[in-house]
Amino acid sequence: MAMPRSSSRFTPRTRLHLLLFVTLLFLIYWFVNWFGLRWYSWPYKFNSKFQVLECQRSKQHLDALAELAHVAYSTFEKLGVTAFLLYGTLFGALRYRGPVPWDEDVDLGVVGETIDRYSIAELQAAFKQAGVDMHFESYGGIIKLHRNGVSADVLPFYNYYGTRWMYRKGWEAYFLFINYWYHHIFPAALLKEPLPKIEFGGVMMNMTHGGYELQKYHYRSDWQTEVRPPGCQTAKMSPRLEPVIVTPAPETSNSS
Numbered sequence: 001m002a003m004p005r006s007s008s009r010f011t012p013r014t015r016l017h018l019l020l021f022v023t024l025l026f027l028i029y030w031f032v033n034w035f036g037l038r039w040y041s042w043p044y045k046f047n048s049k050f051q052v053l054e055c056q057r058s059k060q061h062l063d064a065l066a067e068l069a070h071v072a073y074s075t076f077e078k079l080g081v082t083a084f085l086l087y088g089t090l091f092g093a094l095r096y097r098g099p100v101p102w103d104e105d106v107d108l109g110v111v112g113e114t115i116d117r118y119s120i121a122e123l124q125a126a127f128k129q130a131g132v133d134m135h136f137e138s139y140g141g142i143i144k145l146h147r148n149g150v151s152a153d154v155l156p157f158y159n160y161y162g163t164r165w166m167y168r169k170g171w172e173a174y175f176l177f178i179n180y181w182y183h184h185i186f187p188a189a190l191l192k193e194p195l196p197k198i199e200f201g202g203v204m205m206n207m208t209h210g211g212y213e214l215q216k217y218h219y220r221s222d223w224q225t226e227v228r229p230p231g232c233q234t235a236k237m238s239p240r241l242e243p244v245i246v247t248p249a250p251e252t253s254n255s256s
Contacts, residue, residue, distance in 0.1 A: 045080040055232035066201025084206040101237040106152035139171030186217040199244035
């Protein structure tokens with residue numbers, strides 16, 4: 001008696017194709033996690049919007065970036081939200097006392113527990129009063145600010161469950177967890193109050209403790225070097241300047 005022919009669609013060739021497809025998806029996921037870190041370190045001279053990068057942005061552009069940083073920082077101060085310089089903007093303060101010459105936006109961090117007291121509508125109203133357009137991108141947990149043709153990313157960080165590490169919210173942080181765990185977390189001790197202040201565009205603003213210490217967690221392999229956009233290694237740019245940092249006096253306890 002003849003055996004019935006199997007009705008399974010998973011032939012050896014189908015299984016091979018499925019295996020290759022899953023492997024390709026994994027490689028794409030790994031690539032995005034490990035190489036999608038900083039637009040100016042990629043091997044082409046474009047930003048994330050595929051616009052040609054300029055090695056030295058105009059003074060008007062850099063002044064607009066600094067002004068947006070000042071307005072955003074001042075607005076957060078009035079609301080009682082703890083804001084601090086982050087990512088490339090912190091590099092700018094440490095190396096140029098303002099935006100890095102090729103920068104396109106402002107990066108600020110905020111302590112999540114201090115900003116969660118406000119609704120999105122309340123934050124939008126506060127920034128509208130300051131002349132800044134604001135919207136919230138839930139996928140990355142990012143507050144986007146726009147003013148005078150430039151933009152800023154504001155990223156809330158949270159000390160989840162008292163782990164002593166600061167994390168970001170948003171489903172992007174879970175989907176790209178390898179990238180985030182390796183490049184977007186840092187010790188909560190770096191945000192211990194009171195915070196030191198650093199000059200950025202002529203205004204003193206909060207920074208994390210330890211100078212470059214925060215960058216060691218966000219730029220683990222090259223925090224100590226200046227990574228310029230491709231083609232800008234020998235370009236004439238604004239001169240480097242020593243940072244101006246004001247460190248808070250250590251707390252003293254009164255003995256009885």
